[in-house]
Amino acid sequence: MKTSSKPGCLASIMNLLGGKPDPVSIHSDADETDVETFPYRVRDDFLSPAEQSFYQVIKSMMGEHLTICSKVSLADIFFVVRPNENRGAFNRINRKHVDFLICDPKTMRPRFAIELDDSSHQRSDREIRDEFVDNVFEAAGLPLIHVPVRSAYNTSELGVLFKQALQQNSENGKPIVSSPAPDQPAQPGQQGVSNRAPFCPKCGQPMVLRTAKNSDKAGQPFYGCVNYPKCREILPANILNNPTQ
Ligand SMILES: [Zn+2]
Known part of the structure; x- marks a missing residue:
């Protein structure tokens, strides 16, 4: 202009x-x-006074150790495992957001989220919305903390909540041992999804045999998730021969 x-x-x-x-x-x-x-036009109330006040508190607590993102859409945080079968699932999160998403400063990987609850959260429509959002976070294994709006905050209480959330997030981040129970081993070099592929520990869908292009493993086969790049889970190509690996 x-x-x-x-x-x-x-x-x-x-x-x-x-x-x-x-x-x-x-x-x-x-x-x-x-x-x-x-x-x-740029809004002058990007953060409400209550959000701004809370943001300053958590910023001073987190310093350089965690990065705070404000008003993040759930559709930017989560993906739908089977998008063709679950179109309604995307629509249900598409226009919702959380007040604060706390990320690892190096990787920007989400660690947990915070909802700042004011009196509007007691409205019945808001309660339904909150319960749905809680369920989304729980299903995806990302901790969500609700903090009631205050004129001042107890930083030691908040610190305990944040530590719990970080711990919970680390536990959820550990690979879940899937039980695909295939009766035949995978054949390296065979492309595409087959009923002999292992299941993604995160999405529960059959994985795809791929060939590494970069790094010291270039040329070597591995199993990648069909939802890549939204899901970056990988398993070794011989996982079905060595299920304990
Ligand atoms: Zn996956």
Whole structure:
């Protein structure tokens, strides 16, 4: 969006100073009518005062050890295991978000999430929504903490909750031993999903035999998840020969 051509220097300075020149007069050029096609402005209330206050508290607690993301869509955090069979599942999370997602600062892997509960969470429609969101987090194994809005927060109490969530997240992160119980071993080199493939420990779907392209294992076969890159679970190609591996 250009603002410097017609309206002159004064209008530009007014813009810098936070003045709000009449959009009609300033964008009267034919090539600037896109201001109506894109009627967007930055919200001044991206975080509410309560959210802002809580954010400062948890930021001082977490420092460099954890990264805080605000207002993250559930569709950015979770994926649907079988998208073709479960279209409704995506729609149910698509327009919902959590107040804060806490991530590992190096990998940005989600560790846990926080909902800041104000009085609106006592409304019946809100309670239904909260219960659904709780179930989504529980199903995916990502801890979700509810913190009631306060004028001041007890940081030692919060610290205990955060530690518990981190511990729970680490436990959930351990690979679950799946029990595909195949009766025949996989044949390295065979591409595609077969009934002899192991099941993804995370998605429960048959995995795909792939060949490593990078790293020191280039050229070697391995089992990857069909939901890659959303799911990066891998298993060794000989997993069915050595189920204990
Ligand atoms: Zn998977």
